[in-house]
Amino acid sequence: PVMAFCRIDDREIRLREPVPGVLLEVDGAPAGMATARRVGEDVDVLLAGIASAYQGRGLYPLLLDRVRAIAARSGAARVVISTQTSNVRVQSVWARLGWRPYRTLETAHLVAVRPA
Secondary structure: OOEEEEEEOOEEEEEEOOOOEEEEEEOOEEEEEEEEEEEOOEEEEEEEEEOHHHOOOOHHHHHHHHHHHHHHHOOOOEEEEOOOOOOHHHHHHHHHOOOOOOOOOOOOOOOOOOOO
């Protein structure tokens, strides 16, 4: 995998880019990850998060910036990410980062029940 290095608060952060995602490490420990897939001209972020022990350190924006950089290098037209309507916490982070909503979907979650 490709390695990238940066520093935050005097801590070395290594970002590994195994396809199809990014693993963020702080001092050698996994701190966050993002997975994505190509959908036409877009990159669709399937999952992006920071482990609870590392939240509140400004790592989530770094993770999304890395995903955007990888998407740009791949020639993607845009990066798409989604969450539940009730998750206003992450939506406010996205807004601060300059991401904007463009579509709202209603999703039905189905559970297969095994016959008795």
